[in-house]
Amino acid sequence: MKNSGRGLFAGAAMLFLCGAGSAQAPAFRPVGTVRQIMLGIVGPASDVIFAVPNKPPKDDTGWQTVQNSSLMLAEAGNLLMIPGRAKDKNDWMKFASQLSAVGAEAFKAANMKNAAALDDIGNKIDALCEGCHAKYLPKQQ
Numbered sequence: 001m002k003n004s005g006r007g008l009f010a011g012a013a014m015l016f017l018c019g020a021g022s023a024q025a026p027a028f029r030p031v032g033t034v035r036q037i038m039l040g041i042v043g044p045a046s047d048v049i050f051a052v053p054n055k056p057p058k059d060d061t062g063w064q065t066v067q068n069s070s071l072m073l074a075e076a077g078n079l080l081m082i083p084g085r086a087k088d089k090n091d092w093m094k095f096a097s098q099l100s101a102v103g104a105e106a107f108k109a110a111n112m113k114n115a116a117a118l119d120d121i122g123n124k125i126d127a128l129c130e131g132c133h134a135k136y137l138p139k140q141q
């Protein structure tokens with residue numbers, strides 16, 4: 001019994017490996033440019049989080065908007081890391097992955113309706129925007 005179990009496992013592992021190597025594996029398909037993601041997703045989502053300290057949501061619907069925006073920011077970090085968008089394999093990936101991490105922190109705080117925590121997290125987000133822009137924003141003419 002034990003042996004046939006192992007055989008099954010090995011077979012499944014082979015199938016998995018073959019599938020992973022298949023030429024037809026669907027790939028990421030970037031649609032927007034980095035600039036479009038900034039203007040369409042990252043900017044609007046972070047604006048919602050930055051507004052919380054001055055004007056905390058009053059009801060569940062308001063908090064839902066903050067939750068959704070935090071999620072958008074966290075996932076935008078992932079979008080920036082996919083091949084075709086990533087500018088390099090070093091600092092770019094670090095900044096993008098940190099954006100994802102602080103977005104996840106914001107999501108947690110928004111789920112707990114913690115406006116004070118979102119104040120601190122907003123500062124971290126702001127520092128990240130600036131850090132990545134200092135290195136990667138095209139220089140003005």
Ligand code: HEC
Nearest residue numbers: 034035038042043046095096099128129132133136137138
């Ligand atoms: C991983 C790096 C990275 C992070 C993190 C990042 N950005 Fe950007 N951002 C860029 C790059 C690169 C551009 C320039 C894109 C271009 O013009 O090709 C840009 C451009 C922008 C623009 C458009 C500026 C313009 O008018 O050309 C806005 C707005 C923007 N970012 C907002 C933000 C905000 C807000 C944050 C933080 C919540 C942020 N970005 C975080 C890399 C980043």
